Amino acid sequence: MLGAALAVAVVLLVALPFLREPAPDSDRLGELADADRRRLDAEEARDRALDALRELEADHRAGRVSDADYRTVIGAVRRDAAEALRTLDGMEAGTRANGTKTA
Amino acid sequence: MPDLGRAALILTLGLCVYAVVAGGAAAMLGRRRLALSARNALYAAFGSTLVASLVLWAAFLRDDFSFAYVAGHSSRDLPFAYKLSAFWGGQEGSLLLWLLVLTAYAAIAVWLARRKARDLVVWVTPVLGGIAAAFTWLLVGVSSPFETIAAPADGSGLNPSLQNPYMVIHPVFLYLGYVGLAVPFAFAMGSLLSGRTDERWIVATRRWTIVAWTALGVGQLLGAHWAYEEVGWGGYYAWDPVENAALMPWLAATAYLHSVMIQEKRGMLRVWNVTLVGLAFCLSLFGTFLTRSGIVSSIHSFTQSSIGPWFLAFVVVAVVFTVAMIWLRLPQLRTKAKLESLVSREASFLYNNLLLVALCLTILWGTAWPILSEAVRGESVVVGRPYYDFFLRVFGLPLLLLMGIGPLIAWRRASLRGLARVFVWPAGIALAAGSLLIALGAGSSIPGLVAYTFATFVLATIALEFVRGTSARRALTGEAVPTAFGRLVGRNRRRYGGYVVHAAIVLLAIGIAGSSAYDSVVESPSPLARGESLAIGDYTLTYRELREREGANATEIRAVLDVRRGGDDLGTLEAGKNAYSVEQQVSNEVGIRSDLLTGEDLFVIAERVYENGTVQFRVFVKPLVNLIWLAGLVFVLGSLITLWPDAREERRLATRYARTPETADRTAT
Numbered sequence: 001m002l003g004a005a006l007a008v009a010v011v012l013l014v015a016l017p018f019l020r021e022p023a024p025d026s027d028r029l030g031e032l033a034d035a036d037r038r039r040l041d042a043e044e045a046r047d048r049a050l051d052a053l054r055e056l057e058a059d060h061r062a063g064r065v066s067d068a069d070y071r072t073v074i075g076a077v078r079r080d081a082a083e084a085l086r087t088l089d090g091m092e093a094g095t096r097a098n099g100t101k102t103a
Numbered sequence: 104m105p106d107l108g109r110a111a112l113i114l115t116l117g118l119c120v121y122a123v124v125a126g127g128a129a130a131m132l133g134r135r136r137l138a139l140s141a142r143n144a145l146y147a148a149f150g151s152t153l154v155a156s157l158v159l160w161a162a163f164l165r166d167d168f169s170f171a172y173v174a175g176h177s178s179r180d181l182p183f184a185y186k187l188s189a190f191w192g193g194q195e196g197s198l199l200l201w202l203l204v205l206t207a208y209a210a211i212a213v214w215l216a217r218r219k220a221r222d223l224v225v226w227v228t229p230v231l232g233g234i235a236a237a238f239t240w241l242l243v244g245v246s247s248p249f250e251t252i253a254a255p256a257d258g259s260g261l262n263p264s265l266q267n268p269y270m271v272i273h274p275v276f277l278y279l280g281y282v283g284l285a286v287p288f289a290f291a292m293g294s295l296l297s298g299r300t301d302e303r304w305i306v307a308t309r310r311w312t313i314v315a316w317t318a319l320g321v322g323q324l325l326g327a328h329w330a331y332e333e334v335g336w337g338g339y340y341a342w343d344p345v346e347n348a349a350l351m352p353w354l355a356a357t358a359y360l361h362s363v364m365i366q367e368k369r370g371m372l373r374v375w376n377v378t379l380v381g382l383a384f385c386l387s388l389f390g391t392f393l394t395r396s397g398i399v400s401s402i403h404s405f406t407q408s409s410i411g412p413w414f415l416a417f418v419v420v421a422v423v424f425t426v427a428m429i430w431l432r433l434p435q436l437r438t439k440a441k442l443e444s445l446v447s448r449e450a451s452f453l454y455n456n457l458l459l460v461a462l463c464l465t466i467l468w469g470t471a472w473p474i475l476s477e478a479v480r481g482e483s484v485v486v487g488r489p490y491y492d493f494f495l496r497v498f499g500l501p502l503l504l505l506m507g508i509g510p511l512i513a514w515r516r517a518s519l520r521g522l523a524r525v526f527v528w529p530a531g532i533a534l535a536a537g538s539l540l541i542a543l544g545a546g547s548s549i550p551g552l553v554a555y556t557f558a559t560f561v562l563a564t565i566a567l568e569f570v571r572g573t574s575a576r577r578a579l580t581g582e583a584v585p586t587a588f589g590r591l592v593g594r595n596r597r598r599y600g601g602y603v604v605h606a607a608i609v610l611l612a613i614g615i616a617g618s619s620a621y622d623s624v625v626e627s628p629s630p631l632a633r634g635e636s637l638a639i640g641d642y643t644l645t646y647r648e649l650r651e652r653e654g655a656n657a658t659e660i661r662a663v664l665d666v667r668r669g670g671d672d673l674g675t676l677e678a679g680k681n682a683y684s685v686e687q688q689v690s691n692e693v694g695i696r697s698d699l700l701t702g703e704d705l706f707v708i709a710e711r712v713y714e715n716g717t718v719q720f721r722v723f724v725k726p727l728v729n730l731i732w733l734a735g736l737v738f739v740l741g742s743l744i745t746l747w748p749d750a751r752e753e754r755r756l757a758t759r760y761a762r763t764p765e766t767a768d769r770t771a772t
Contacts, residue, residue: 003110006154010114010147014121017139029133029225037299043759044302048370052514055368062575064568065513066521073515 035095042088049081105170108158108249111151115206116239118148122232130225130297138225142213145228148235149206156203159196159248163189169254172196178260178685180656188271189261194395194410195248197274201391202238204282208311209235212286216307219760220290223303227293234285237417246410260686263657269329276322277349281387283315284352287359288384288425291377295428300373300435305363306756310746312363312380316356317742323349324735335691335708337624337723339731342491347470348390351463355383358459361509365449368514373436374429375456381425382460386467388418393470444516451509455502462498466491496550500557503612506605507561510568510598528567533560551620558609558616565602565609572599594751596744603741610734614702617727624724626710630717640724642705643667647675649716657681659692662709662718666696678707678720702729 012019056077059065065073126141128134159172163186168174176192177185191200209231213224220227242248264270287308294304326346331339340346359379365372392414429436442450469486476484511525537556545552569588572595576587592599625639636645645665652659661679665672678694694707706723713719 002107003114006107006111006151007114010118010144010151013147013150014118014140014144016143017136021136024136027135029129029135029138030222031133037301040301040303040759045370047755047759048368052368056513058575059513061579062571064511064525064571066518066524069513069517069521072518073513076515 035091039088039091042084042091046081046084046088049077049084052077053081104158104162104167105249105251108155109243109247111155111158112239112243112247112249114151115148115155115202116236116243118144118151119232119236119239122148123229123236126225126229126232130229138228141228141232142217142224145206145213145231145235146210148232148239149203149210152199152203152206152239155249156190156199159199160187160190163187166258167254168256168258169251170248171250171252172248174252174255174258176258176261178258178656180685181258181261182266182655184268184271185261185266188265188274191274191278192261192265195242195246197278197395198238198242198246198410199248200274200278201282202235202242204278205231205235205238205285208282208286209289212289212308212311216290219756220303220307223290223293223297223299223307225293226297227289230289230292230296231285234289237420241410241413245413257685260656260683263681263683263686263688263690264333266656266683266690267329267333269325269332273322273325273329276318276325278322280315280317280319280322280349281352281391283311283318284356284380284384284387286311286315287380291380292425292428295377295432298432298435300432302367303760305366305376306760309363312356312360313742313746316353316360317739317746319349319353319356320738321735323353324732324738328732332693332695333690335693337706337708337721339618339728342466342469342488344470344473345390345394347466348386348393351466351470352383352386352390354459354463354466355379355386358456358463359383361452361459362456365452369440369449370438371440371442371449372453373438374433377429377436378425379456379460381422381429382463385418385421385425386463388414388421389467392418446512446519446522447516448509448512448514451505451512455505455509458498458502458505462494462502465494465498469494499612500550500553503554503557503561503609506608507557507564510602510605511564526564529560529563532563533557545621548616548620551616554612554616554620558613561605561609565606568602569599592744594749596747596749600741600743600745600747603744604738605741607734607738607741610730610737614727614730614732614734617702617730618704618725621727622723622725624721626721627719630711630713630719632717637720637722639705639722641668642722642724644676644707644720644722646718646720649679649712649718650677654681656685657683657690660712661692662712662720664694664707664720666705676705676707678709680709680712697729699729702727702733704728 056065056070056073060067060070122141122144125137125144129138129141159170161167162170162173163177164183166173166177166179168177172193172195173189176189176196181189190196213228213231216224216227287304290304290308290311294300323346326349327339330336330341330346356379359376362372362379363376366376392411395410395414442453444450469490472486473483476482507529508526512522533556536559537552540546540552540555545555569591572591573584573588576582576591577584580587580590582590623640625637627637631637631646633646633648636643638644643666645667647663647665650661650663652661659679659681661677664676664678666674666676673696676694676696679692681690681692682688683690691708694709696705698704704723704725706725708721708723709718710721711719
């Protein structure tokens with residue numbers, strides 16, 4: 001008896017999405033568009049570059065990284081950050097332009 | 104009641120298979136409601152497994168010996184706490200605990216990630232469902248805890264070794280760790296299946312990995328303490344196959360926790376990271392296989408069973424699946440970033456990874472050798488302690504040193520001159536400590552001396568890190584020292600929590616080196632009669648009397664010893680045996696006197712108690728052994744700091760992933 005009640009409860013839970021929406025407008029799963037996927041990669045690259053810049057500054061301030069090492073690395077870190085921001089800006093500009101065309 | 108337990112497990116099996124089939128179909132065909140339905144099946148699987156578990160617990164508490172499992176692992180006079188822990192005292196219950204933790208983790212993991220990694224969860228669901236289905240099949244089709252028999256008047260009791268407070272919680276922590284590794288594995292495989300190799304699977308599982316890794320670490324320490332107190336051979340780790348089984352995935356997960364930082368900071372090592380996550384999970388399965396199959400003899404393996412082939416098949420499927428997925432997605436996993444210098448943070452983490460994986464694989468080889476030798480040559484050859492000790496020194500000592508070096512090297516590249524400047528103080532302190540130790544006579548063990556010197560170096564770097572960070576923050580903000588220190592840690596939780604974990608590992612290393620390289624042991628040449636003494640180091644132990652008393656479910660025989668050190672009376676110590684009448688077994692009950700100031704233990708084993716009242720004793724002095732247990736507390740503290748949510752980080756990630764697609768949470772439960 002208890003087993004049967006448990007079975008009914010789990011079947012109801014599993015069927016819930018279909019019971020709640022017997023005839024939905026769309027049953028498609030949201031997919032990441034290629035543009036969104038590229039944007040996500042670019043945002044990850046941006047966060048990575050900005051983190052690296054922040055960490056290098058903090059390490060230098062705390063004395064973990066010597067002045068000479070700081071000067072050797074900072075250029076590349078800044079370049080990466082600038083490139084990541086440029087890439088992202090370019091994507092946003094492209095998106096805005098497409099939006100304007102569509103409108 | 105057994106029918107309800109059986110029905111609940113059959114339901115769990117059906118739900119898990121549904122999560123695999125419907126979840127897989129939903130992911131491939133892009134069906135929103137089907138994906139949600141599969142996710143709900145995972146939630147429901149947890150519910151039905153919980154019902155099955157409650158049925159078994161109720162049977163233990165009600166002394167319902169019509170359950171064969173209860174009759175085989177409990178008795179009427181078993182204390183309450185052990186009736187609860189007898190649940191996992193045998194194979195079937197252990198598997199049920201595995202399943203309970205797995206379905207709970209699966210339900211929580213997909214629920215928590217349903218917004219941040221929506222499209223990923225769709226692929227994670229069938230993977231988690233598949234793992235749970237495999238375990239449920241073992242419980243439904245091969246080894247059920249709900250088999251019934253004609254109820255005997257009393258059960259046959261619980262193995263006396265398991266009647267120890269540590270055994271109430273040790274397996275739970277171990278399983279929280281083993282099973283927890285299934286979550287990062289499922290997300291990594293979900294990521295590969297979906298072809299989306301961005302960092303979302305890492306972000307979604309960062310805390311899961313640390314929770315599992317912490318639980319596995321704590322579980323091993325609890326197990327070591329159990330072995331130390333209960334098994335009664337004077338040690339805490341014997342390189343036993345079952346102990347190794349827990350250590351190997353922990354080492355792989357440790358390697359992953361370091362290498363994932365390289366992916367997060369530099370975008371490198373994507374293939375390596377999914378490989379490590381796969382390795383950690385497959386090793387956790389292998390560990391469960393070793394523990395549960397009875398294929399190797401072990402002091403911890405309390406079962407012999409027929410599930411071995413099934414489990415082995417499961418391990419093989421998991422390995423093949425992991426390798427195939429990584430192979431399939433190799434092009435997407437390749438990255439542009441390259442290692443710029445061999446003297447850099449990422450390089451040091453890479454060395455750390457190579458050493459950890461080398462140690463892990465060496466232990467795997469030693470653990471699997473008896474099985475392999477039996478398969479090939481027909482006779483089982485056991486690899487002894489010297490093999491493991493040798494490789495622990497070869498790989499462990501450089502790892503200890505790297506723990507001090509790695510966090511202080513700059514990312515990308517660092518000059519040797521810059522490094523010398525950063526390390527001049529820690530290296531000076533370490534060399535001074537090494538010299539002092541030689542003067543104090545610690546040179547009798549070279550590995551011990553090296554371990555202590557390296558440990559001092561690492562502790563000095565950690566202390567210096569906290570000082571440097573606090574000073575830099577004070578210089579920037581003008582805050583008072585406590586405020587600057589608190590905010591420094593609060594705003595860099597992963598970094599400073601990591602340092603605290605490193606400090607714990609250093610304490611562990613000091614404790615292991617002290618208690619193994621500098622311990623002393625003495626055995627009474629003949630059984631001692633009342634009034635006779637035994638000396639070890641500064642200690643003198645005089646055997647005073649033999650006491651016998653009735654415990655809850657055992658007759659306790661204790662030899663009472665007066666302990667003196669130098670001229671000081673340190674009180675008495677008891678060591679003896681417990682005779683369990685129901686189980687018809689005798690256990691060793693050691694006597695331990697801990698000096699919390701020096702961390703030293705005086706450890707007494709009553710090897711044999713003779714009918715004439717004489718007792719054969721074995722006595723150890725274990726310097727610094729208590730640092731091992733202290734390390735556990737520090738380890739948990741460091742993990743908690745690392746795990747504590749950072750609101751700024753959460754906001755940043757929420758913004759980053761705000762545009763990931765909706766997978767119809769409109770109908771979410």
